[in-house]
Amino acid sequence: MASSDPVSWARDARAALAGAVAFWFPVACAGCGALDVDLCDGCRAALAPRLRRRVLLPGVEVVSALEFDGVAARVIRALKAEGRTGLATAxxxxxxxxxxxxxxEGATITTVPSSRAAVRRRGYRPVDLLARRAGARPRPLLRVGRAAADQRGLDRAARRANVAGAFVARSPTAGRVIVIDDVLTTGATLVEAVGVLRAAGAHEVIAVTLAYTPGRGGSSRESEVIAT
Structure with missing residues (x-):
């Protein structure tokens, strides 16, 4: 017999709906494809940080947490391209x-802004979501000044030309600033963002990324592993 308690009825209805969704649209691990779990224990363990610091240009330093390969790359792509926002917690x-x-100490945290088209397509900003889940409270110091073309397939010089003038400071910026992006490839986007923040008045800007692409974004001579 169905319960007459509205709270129990609602709980039972949600459980039934969740069961139906799981039956028709089974969830799979974003890292390895194992069924019935968003992220399995093994893939979650593969997301343990392996910090690397490198210099993109004189005075432009970036700290990255993960290598953009294997499990980490698949999970990040699922967050960005498949709308699986729950993965930001992992x-x-x-x-x-x-x-x-x-x-x-006392640095202001901001993020590289998403284009308007990307926000409309996804309905959220992955970098801002990641920053908040990481415990940061980013301030919107930058906005998109002009739309840049897709960076995929472009070499280092073409990427820098593509993002030149892409960002604008929202207001004068003072003090130290941390600017966050999701994946470091050649560093063109971050170099442009750092330049705009410095021009707006920031006297020190450090970049942070969730991941870095192996073999890109600086030579081994320019990088160092940070003990965790």
Whole structure:
């Protein structure tokens, strides 16, 4: 017999709906594809931070938490391209470790802004979501000044030309600033963001990314592993 208690009825209805959704649209681990789990224990363990610090240009330093490969790459792509926002919670500890290693005392935290088209397509801003899940309270110091083309397939020089003038400071910025992005490839986007923040008045800007692409974004001579 169905319960006459409205609270119990609502709980039972939610459980039935969840069961139906799980039957018709089974969830799979974003890292390995195992069924009935968003992220299995093994893939979650693969997201433990392995911090790396590198210099993109003189005076432009970036700290990254994960190598963008294997499990980490698949989970980040699922967050960004498949709308699986719950994965931000599993990725957040790695980003928090990078922030802790990079953040000067009292630094203002901001993020590289998403384009309007990307926000409309996804309905959320992945970098802002990651930052908040990592315990940061980012301030919107930058906005998109002009739309840049898709960076995929472009070499380092073409990427820098593509993002030149892409960002604008919202207001004068003072003091130390941490700017967060999701994945470091050649560093073109971050170099542009750092330049705009400095021009707006920030006297020190450090970049932090959740992940870095192996073999890109700086040579081994320019990088160092940070003990965790």
């Amino acid at each position: 990725l957040a500890p790695a980003l928090a470790a990078a922030l802790a290693a990079a953040s000067p």
